[in-house]
Amino acid sequence: MKAGQAQRTGRSGRSKAPLFALLLLTAPPAYAQVSSDTIIERAARAYQQLSSFQADFRQVIADSMIGTFESKGRLLQAGTASFAMRFTDPNGEAIVMDGEYIWIYTPSTTPGQVIRTPIPKDATYGPNVLAWLLTKPVERYRTRYLREDAVGGRSADVVELTPLDPTLPFRAAILWIDRSDNLPRRLEIQEKTGTNRTLVLTGVMINRRPPPNSFTFNVPSGVRVIEQ
Secondary structure, three states: OOHHHHHHHHHHHHHHHHHHHHHHHOOOHHHOOOOOHHHHHOOOOOOOOOOOEEEEEEEEEEEEEOEEEEEEEEEEOOOEEEEEEEEEEOOEEEEEEOOOOEEEEEEOOOOOOEEEEEEEOOOOOOOOHHHHHHHHHHHHHHEEEEEEEEEEEEEEEEEEEEOOOOOOEEEEEEEEEEEOOOOEEEEEEOOOOOEEEEEEEEEEEEEOOOOOOOOOOOOOOOOOOEEO
């Protein structure tokens, strides 16, 4: 009897083991079971709760008509109407929201001038692409989970956003959302103008006081201010 029981047990164990191994191999990772909406909602909450956001950026803008342009610098934000991209390459260029105006200074393409535009009272997004993508994202975009990946050695979930609101300036966007702090580390954006923009963020610091005058634009000597 005991021998027979042992034999039956052995046969049962052998029959279950391959099935168990197959289940382990085919079961999706825990993060893949989290919906894309949930991932983006977490990112939106993390972003909206920040008092400030700072990061080094590398940007590539590709356009079939005008070519490809690479740049880098420092991105800073505090609140909804204070934002700056300070470029180190091309050196000295800047895009600044000072709470009242948007300043666009790009002498490598438009020398001798700076564009100044009032910030619309009903919209504080301006050039801040993070705000465009992470303000009410589930209401304004259809989301789709693409894959797991890493940016700078940090684990991330990759999610695609397709606008539901036709007034948004994007055709689509892909975000790499860091699993540790739920904030974006890479963005690939297809703009309605036909431009494709890639933005990679490193050295992220949150909730720290930005350096003095981060959101002040001083017009260089000899540069003309163009009102728009």
